[in-house]
Amino acid sequence: MRAHEQIQLDFDAYACGRLAPAAARLLQTHLATCQSCAALWHDHQVMYQALAGLPLVDPGADFVAGVLAALPAPHQARVPELVVIAAIMALIMVGGVTLLLFKADPGVAAPWTVASRETLAWLRMGQRAAFRTGSEAIRAMPWPQITRSLWATALGLAVAYGVPAGQRLAYARRRLR
Amino acid sequence: MLPDPDHALVRKAQAGDRLAFADLVRRHQARVYTLALRMTADAEQARDMAQEAFIQVYRHLNTFKAKSRFTTWLYVVARNVCYSRHKGLAAELRVAWDGDGTGPLDRIAAPGRSPEAQFEAGDDVLQTAQALGELPEKYRLVLTLFHVQGLGHEEIAEVLGLPIGTVKTHLLRGRQLLRVRLTERGVVPS
Numbered sequence: 001m002r003a004h005e006q007i008q009l010d011f012d013a014y015a016c017g018r019l020a021p022a023a024a025r026l027l028q029t030h031l032a033t034c035q036s037c038a039a040l041w042h043d044h045q046v047m048y049q050a051l052a053g054l055p056l057v058d059p060g061a062d063f064v065a066g067v068l069a070a071l072p073a074p075h076q077a078r079v080p081e082l083v084v085i086a087a088i089m090a091l092i093m094v095g096g097v098t099l100l101l102f103k104a105d106p107g108v109a110a111p112w113t114v115a116s117r118e119t120l121a122w123l124r125m126g127q128r129a130a131f132r133t134g135s136e137a138i139r140a141m142p143w144p145q146i147t148r149s150l151w152a153t154a155l156g157l158a159v160a161y162g163v164p165a166g167q168r169l170a171y172a173r174r175r176l177r
Numbered sequence: 178m179l180p181d182p183d184h185a186l187v188r189k190a191q192a193g194d195r196l197a198f199a200d201l202v203r204r205h206q207a208r209v210y211t212l213a214l215r216m217t218a219d220a221e222q223a224r225d226m227a228q229e230a231f232i233q234v235y236r237h238l239n240t241f242k243a244k245s246r247f248t249t250w251l252y253v254v255a256r257n258v259c260y261s262r263h264k265g266l267a268a269e270l271r272v273a274w275d276g277d278g279t280g281p282l283d284r285i286a287a288p289g290r291s292p293e294a295q296f297e298a299g300d301d302v303l304q305t306a307q308a309l310g311e312l313p314e315k316y317r318l319v320l321t322l323f324h325v326q327g328l329g330h331e332e333i334a335e336v337l338g339l340p341i342g343t344v345k346t347h348l349l350r351g352r353q354l355l356r357v358r359l360t361e362r363g364v365v366p367s
Binding site: 012016047064070071072 | 195198199202203206207208210211214223224227228231232235236301302305306309320321323324325326329330342345346348349352353355356359364
């Protein structure tokens with residue numbers, strides 16, 4: 001029984017010419033002597049012919065255009081991602097520099113109160129420009145890049161505001177002593 | 178293994194050449210769509226799945242390392258897309274024959290003839306396609322991949338995640354069952 005099954009399992013390879021010569025000779029010898037396998041081989045040849053008539057089905061003329069239209073944008077995400085991170089970091093740094101611009105002196109009032117109006121105006125212009133660039137770039141970005149940018153922003157915020165916040169705390173403690 | 182004619186296009190597409198990717202889609206759109214049609218029995222769903230398969234291929238193109246044929250990898254992606262979109266359906270899908278001469282497989286019949294004429298004339302190709310669609314999915318898929326798509330046993334085993342012995346058995350049993358169905362329809366003599 002197993003010999004019959006093995007012969008039958010070799011039908012496909014034999015039909016396609018992929019069966020090894022020794023196995024092909026064995027199959028031919030078996031088919032010449034076994035009526036049931038020979039009948040089965042005939043049936044399979046009929047099916048091969050029937051199935052060979054089945055063509056591939058075309059999905060339509062506009063299929064390729066539909067696929068191309070749905071593809072993600074090609075590698076543009078890197079540029080807006082870097083622009084966004086740079087813009088947000090610039091925004092953070094400008095805000096942080098505002099606090100650190102003037103040297104703390106225990107004998108005078110808190111440093112941010114002595115900043116000149118002109119200097120602050122320049123700093124605010126820089127912040128607005130950085131914010132505008134960042135928001136335009138964010139709108140052009142896919143969501144995965146936005147997520148990464150937010151993590152980078154959180155890290156930048158922690159660094160940029162953590163440092164001046166620590167300095168303000170130290171200054172306040174010195175004044176209290 | 179003979180060199181894969183798709184590898185050159187794949188390399189260009191991996192480098193960002195969208196025209197090369199469009200050529201790949203053009204070359205294999207019929208294969209993927211036919212496979213999806215055999216799995217879903219719905220022309221619109223099959224088209225969506227075929228499109229999604231190519232989009233997934235594009236997204237993960239850089240993971241294809243050219244160690245196997247591109248068509249094998251493409252079929253694996255297409256199969257995964259079809260299975261993931263058909264969670265919850267019965268494992269054995271059957272082609273729904275509307276009974277009025279139209280159906281998702283009427284496009285494979287001779288062009289220029291109305292579906293009704295094809296049905297009445299007993300078009301053998303259409304009858305074979307219908308009978309194939311009535312088979313259990315495990316037989317339908319392997320028969321399609323082997324006889325229609327022209328894949329070998331090893332490739333089919335890789336695409337469907339089956340042992341080669343199982344692929345051979347499914348082909349054997351599938352053809353036997355198909356012959357019974359075609360004999361009932363009067364397409365082949367008993």
